Amino acid sequence: xxxxxxKMEVLRELVDVVSTxxxxxxxxxxxxxxxxKAVDPSHxxxxxxxxxKTGFEEFTGDSTEIGIDVEKIKDVLRLSKPGDLLxxxxxxxxxxxxxSVGKIVRHMGVVDPAGITDPKVPNVNPPGKVVLKxxxxxxxxxxxxxxxxxxxxxxxxxxxxxxxxGENDRLDLKIPKSELTLLEAKETVKSxxxxxxxxxxxxxxSSAEEVTIFVGNEYPLxxxxxxxxxxxxxxxxLAPRVEED
Amino acid sequence: xxxxxxKMEVLRELVDVVSTxxxxxxxxxxxxxxxxKAVDPSHxxxxxxxxxKTGFEEFTGDSTEIGIDVEKIKDVLRLSKPGDLLxxxxxxxxxxxxxSVGKIVRHMGVVDPAGITDPKVPNVNPPGKVVLKxxxxxxxxxxxxxxxxxxxxxxxxxxxxxxxxGENDRLDLKIPKSELTLLEAKETVKSxxxxxxxxxxxxxxSSAEEVTIFVGNEYPLxxxxxxxxxxxxxxxxLAPRVEED
Amino acid sequence: xxxxxxKMEVLRELVDVVSTxxxxxxxxxxxxxxxxKAVDPSHxxxxxxxxxKTGFEEFTGDSTEIGIDVEKIKDVLRLSKPGDLLxxxxxxxxxxxxxSVGKIVRHMGVVDPAGITDPKVPNVNPPGKVVLKxxxxxxxxxxxxxxxxxxxxxxxxxxxxxxxxGENDRLDLKIPKSELTLLEAKETVKSxxxxxxxxxxxxxxSSAEEVTIFVGNEYPLxxxxxxxxxxxxxxxxLAPRVEED
Numbered sequence: 001x002x003x004x005x006x007k008m009e010v011l012r013e014l015v016d017v018v019s020t021x022x023x024x025x026x027x028x029x030x031x032x033x034x035x036x037k038a039v040d041p042s043h044x045x046x047x048x049x050x051x052x053k054t055g056f057e058e059f060t061g062d063s064t065e066i067g068i069d070v071e072k073i074k075d076v077l078r079l080s081k082p083g084d085l086l087x088x089x090x091x092x093x094x095x096x097x098x099x100s101v102g103k104i105v106r107h108m109g110v111v112d113p114a115g116i117t118d119p120k121v122p123n124v125n126p127p128g129k130v131v132l133k134x135x136x137x138x139x140x141x142x143x144x145x146x147x148x149x150x151x152x153x154x155x156x157x158x159x160x161x162x163x164x165x166g167e168n169d170r171l172d173l174k175i176p177k178s179e180l181t182l183l184e185a186k187e188t189v190k191s192x193x194x195x196x197x198x199x200x201x202x203x204x205x206s207s208a209e210e211v212t213i214f215v216g217n218e219y220p221l222x223x224x225x226x227x228x229x230x231x232x233x234x235x236x237x238l239a240p241r242v243e244e245d
Numbered sequence: 246x247x248x249x250x251x252k253m254e255v256l257r258e259l260v261d262v263v264s265t266x267x268x269x270x271x272x273x274x275x276x277x278x279x280x281x282k283a284v285d286p287s288h289x290x291x292x293x294x295x296x297x298k299t300g301f302e303e304f305t306g307d308s309t310e311i312g313i314d315v316e317k318i319k320d321v322l323r324l325s326k327p328g329d330l331l332x333x334x335x336x337x338x339x340x341x342x343x344x345s346v347g348k349i350v351r352h353m354g355v356v357d358p359a360g361i362t363d364p365k366v367p368n369v370n371p372p373g374k375v376v377l378k379x380x381x382x383x384x385x386x387x388x389x390x391x392x393x394x395x396x397x398x399x400x401x402x403x404x405x406x407x408x409x410x411g412e413n414d415r416l417d418l419k420i421p422k423s424e425l426t427l428l429e430a431k432e433t434v435k436s437x438x439x440x441x442x443x444x445x446x447x448x449x450x451s452s453a454e455e456v457t458i459f460v461g462n463e464y465p466l467x468x469x470x471x472x473x474x475x476x477x478x479x480x481x482x483l484a485p486r487v488e489e490d
Numbered sequence: 491x492x493x494x495x496x497k498m499e500v501l502r503e504l505v506d507v508v509s510t511x512x513x514x515x516x517x518x519x520x521x522x523x524x525x526x527k528a529v530d531p532s533h534x535x536x537x538x539x540x541x542x543k544t545g546f547e548e549f550t551g552d553s554t555e556i557g558i559d560v561e562k563i564k565d566v567l568r569l570s571k572p573g574d575l576l577x578x579x580x581x582x583x584x585x586x587x588x589x590s591v592g593k594i595v596r597h598m599g600v601v602d603p604a605g606i607t608d609p610k611v612p613n614v615n616p617p618g619k620v621v622l623k624x625x626x627x628x629x630x631x632x633x634x635x636x637x638x639x640x641x642x643x644x645x646x647x648x649x650x651x652x653x654x655x656g657e658n659d660r661l662d663l664k665i666p667k668s669e670l671t672l673l674e675a676k677e678t679v680k681s682x683x684x685x686x687x688x689x690x691x692x693x694x695x696s697s698a699e700e701v702t703i704f705v706g707n708e709y710p711l712x713x714x715x716x717x718x719x720x721x722x723x724x725x726x727x728l729a730p731r732v733e734e735d
């Protein structure tokens with residue numbers, strides 16, 4: 001059983017984040033809130049997202065799995081405006097998921113959770129860590145998109161940098177330690193990542209002013225951020241692209 | 246003869262409403278104002294629209310028919326900005342229709358009115374009547390568009406509802422009598438209508454905060470609204486889609 | 491050598507103006523500022539543009555030619571927001587042109603200037619001259635685009651007019667001498683010009699509230715305007731389209 005009331009901004013960010021990787025997903029409902037785990041079809045990127053009970057305006061749930069079609073939630077979100085509240089209700093089994101906003105109710109067919117991949121999320125602990133402004137990262141990503149389809153992230157004891165390189169052009173975003181909220185790197189570490197995934201991930205973040213990035217040498221990226229005023233958090237993992245020498 | 250001066254917002258709404266059904270139409274000019282009657286090529290929907298002399302800033306007209314290409318009026322409207330006044334002038338016969346805004350004058354070739362269908366608009370009086378907020382109706386329509394290509398309108402003594410149904414999903418907009426400006430239904434009546442027409446009609450309305458809808462059982466819809474600050478009014482008729490059992 | 495700091499609005503207008511004619515161009519750098527000359531591939535239109543040293547926030551340059559890909563500068567401009575400053579630096583030879591905004595640096599491959607046409611700009615002095623509001627001209631151009639692919643400009647001792655004519659429609663923008671900032675025409679002169687070029691030129695102007703147009707009889711058009719608060723100026727020439735009688 002699941003019954004909740006949530007701000008459109010919170011549900012929209014949740015859905016935007018999830019839809020960078022998948023079109024269908026399982027909501028794992030518990031008494032404490034909801035969790036989503038997802039892996040993209042090519043197994044390059046993963047997501048673990050939690051939204052606590054307190055991130056909702058109202059919340060009642062017990063242990064339930066709901067298979068949802070992300071696009072259908074987006075359909076209803078498009079009917080709402082900033083500040084609106086959406087109601088969600090699910091009785092379990094093959095029942096419909098009920099999503100309402102204002103005087104409108106949509107009853108959605110659910111997806112059989114058995115058909116949705118349940119990723120085992122590995123414990124990834126890259127040695128370098130940086131906390132930086134989402135806007136600066138976003139700007140660097142937009143600049144890289146006209147240069148290449150991958151970017152190299154470097155964490156150095158003195159700076160963070162993102163680098164992309166094309167045939168005749170290159171682009172660098174470089175932020176010295178003094179302008180970063182946090183930088184932990186004992187030595188220089190760097191990895192190259194596919195830009196399409198990295199870009200979608202970062203662009204799906206709407207409320208977090210800062211993100212935390214963990215980088216190692218030719219190692220998966222870990223990208224963490226919070227949402228719903230700190231009552232939700234999400235963690236992306238992204239496989240590195242190994243440079244050919 | 247016809248010579249008039251009109252606010253761009255008034256002419257734009259008139260043209261938006263007319264162009265939901267036709268690309269060419271006849272303006273019936275009289276000493277009292279203008280009238281447009283239109284039927285879409287598939288004869289599913291009809292329109293009767295009147296704009297009184299007082300809905301213009303200036304108006305001089307005698308009995309004249311002007312065949313116009315709606316898209317050309319839109320071209321000139323695109324040159325105007327909110328608050329602008331447009332001037333219209335027509336001397337009759339094969340002369341041009343002159344439409345001007347600011348220092349720009351467009352002379353438009355007119356269409357032979359003989360080639361434009363002149364619909365006989367039937368007298369349709371469905372038994373149920375509801376007055377509701379245009380915004381709420383518009384929101385329900387937008388929600389229905391991802392579900393189905395038709396909607397069912399129901400007028401009950403206690404509520405108004407709009408319902409659409411897809412293979413696995415359904416959407417309902419339901420408004421209780423207490424939240425409607427007016428509801429007159431002695432018994433439950435309902436009909437199904439094609440969503441494309443109904444959606445275009447409602448979306449073409451820009452100034453009316455409320456619309457009046459008349460519904461019967463498997464009966465044509467009548468949709469009425471006013472524009473130009475009450476000095477214009479329009480009435481759409483829309484054939485029902487008969488449910489197959 | 492070239493090193494400069496410039497407001498994004500100034501660089502953006504420069505780039506928009508240049509890209510109406512070419513995708514690659516030579517920046518002629520001198521101690522006094524920069525100059526761009528360009529001719530479109532069909533040799534119908536030409537441009538001479540100057541931006542003085544004082545139009546930059548900082549400027550150091552000696553005589554250098556830099557072959558640039560205009561689209562790449564636009565890429566970097568898209569990373570900036572109004573009020574931002576961009577830095578440009580070039581050391582000469584086959585080195586990269588460095589363009590930076592905020593914490594982002596792009597190193598761009600330059601184009602061999604030897605491969606870029608260096609137009610000889612003729613001395614064109616049409617007898618009629620008019621100074622008019624850019625907005626009014628722009629509105630007339632937008633109106634003409636739905637009528638024809640060319641426009642006729644007329645300078646008369648009493649008025650300026652722009653006229654376009656289609657099969658059944660015509661459009662006129664006519665401004666009497668009293669509403670023009672300046673009108674110098676001893677007799678009526680007029681020429682027809684291709685609308686695509688004329689439209690792109692005028693639409694590329696973003697800061698000048700007025701433009702100066704010189705017209706003769708079946709003679710090239712000269713269109714002058716300033717930018718960068720008067721510290722930059724540009725001159726377009728456009729070949730007439732000769733009317734067939």
